[in-house]
Amino acid sequence: MIAGEYEPSPFEYAADQVAQYEATGGAEGRTLQGADCVILTTRGRKSGKLRKTPLMRVERDGQYAVVASMGGAPNHPVWYLNLLDDPLVTLQDGLDAVDYRARTATPEEKADWWPVAVAAWPAYADYQTKTDRDIPVVLFDPV
Numbered sequence: 001m002i003a004g005e006y007e008p009s010p011f012e013y014a015a016d017q018v019a020q021y022e023a024t025g026g027a028e029g030r031t032l033q034g035a036d037c038v039i040l041t042t043r044g045r046k047s048g049k050l051r052k053t054p055l056m057r058v059e060r061d062g063q064y065a066v067v068a069s070m071g072g073a074p075n076h077p078v079w080y081l082n083l084l085d086d087p088l089v090t091l092q093d094g095l096d097a098v099d100y101r102a103r104t105a106t107p108e109e110k111a112d113w114w115p116v117a118v119a120a121w122p123a124y125a126d127y128q129t130k131t132d133r134d135i136p137v138v139l140f141d142p143v
Helices: 012-024 078-085 107-120 123-129
Strands: 035-043 050-056 058-060 063-067 088-093 096-104 137-142
Touching: 012 035, 012 050, 035 063, 035 078, 050 063, 050 078, 058 107, 063 088, 063 107, 107 123, 107 137
Parallel strands: none
Antiparallel strands: 035 050, 035 088, 058 063, 063 137, 088 096, 096 137
């Protein structure tokens, strides 16, 4: 796992969910609004501290993706900006926490992964209609 000092999210619901998820290996806190989630650990681009974010679990054949939707907001989520600055991340799915190098999917990869993401969390399709920004799909390469 990437090393450093952990600073919980300023959003209490996210900090509480991460704490519950990690304390139970994902036995509790594993869902967001009824859908499975994973915990993404990034390094804060300003603070240098570890940041942990619960995100919808998008998986196919043992490979993962996450979607930087922020509910269709006009700006990218902070966790995405963090991994652009430092792409070494940890992704935890249940008890399994693995280090990866995160990268933004190419347009072709996004076209391939988008239906998988929407199947995992149908609201993603609606989120894209709410914003002019192209919502990034993030893929993970083994370290």
